[in-house]
Amino acid sequence: MASLLGNLFILAAPSGAGKSSLIKALMEKYEGNETTPMQVSVSHTTRQPRPGEVDGVHYHFVSREQFEALIEQGVFFEYAEVFGNYYGTSRVTIEQTLHRGIDVFLDIDWQGARQVKKLMPDTCGIFILPPSLDVLEQRLNNRGQDSEEVIAGRMAQAVAEMSHFSEFDSVIVNDDFATALGDLEAIVTAQRLRTMKQQMRHQVLLDELLGSA
């Protein structure tokens, strides 16, 4: 896996930290950018599509039977069962994309992150935190679709997710959105500048510069 030009990123966060908005903004900013190609990995899931979700774009929606068959075939890089639904990431697709020099972003939780890190230690894990407990509560409330009980459950789940932040390589505090987006971009750029990746990208230049020794 060390010979892949693209970089694999994991983005994890508690619900309400603003992860989805950050990923969306990043993808929009770099859409069509040929020097920094990137894409979000599309996961498989057994959960029902929410309104507006498109099969193949937001998720590959499959049945429980289909998912378990794919597990058997070893297709998944990582998978987890959350609230009775399976979520998984296709290893083969990701490797092909990285091989083409495209950075891939995995929008997963700490459990998935741990599995991916084990298989690809070179993966860059990023954890996004809210700027305060108040803001987190507000953000979970602002969705306005759920009861207090559901919100309290989400808060507890958010805290549980956050307790794993130190398993990640980098931490972004999403206080000011533009700053957080800039931080995310900096991490992505810095990963591309690592010597091993630059060596692959600039092999011709390096041969020219060092060949005259």
Added chain:
Amino acid sequence: MASLLGNLFILAAPSGAGKSSLIKALMEKYEGNETTPMQVSVSHTTRQPRPGEVDGVHYHFVSREQFEALIEQGVFFEYAEVFGNYYGTSRVTIEQTLHRGIDVFLDIDWQGARQVKKLMPDTCGIFILPPSLDVLEQRLNNRGQDSEEVIAGRMAQAVAEMSHFSEFDSVIVNDDFATALGDLEAIVTAQRLRTMKQQMRHQVLLDELLGSA
């Protein structure tokens, strides 16, 4: 050393890669910036000041006897003899600066870099490359102060320096200056976002977020 908030960076490059201009531009851009404080380490040297160089700003200019006394006292983080002159970096000053949360930039060669890396593995080593051999030759010629022989010697020295690029963590190709400066900024920002550093910077926030578990 792992408990220092500031980050230590090494910038190395062959003469003619544009390292000095990049460091100067970076320092000017972040001058007075309190969220991202940074400074270049001022080295000690036994060589004669060049026109315009100020003692304590560009270098601490000392005699050969003074320098050797400082070596004995263990003041130097690293030192090297280049073309008959000593160059060294004060360990104590750097540690104090890092402790205050200020990023420190070391403008040194591969020999110094190797010594620093041994003492502080957490140091981020950055190597800057010219975009081609032609551009490198042009840049070494454009100084217009030296004979062809001196330039040929510098070219050989540049190639020798470049042969050590793979000992560094990151590589920047200085083709377009603004892009190279952006790359340097990204690496600096990304270093500040590493979990260990963020944990120190946001301890109060983390206690608040996780304390409610």
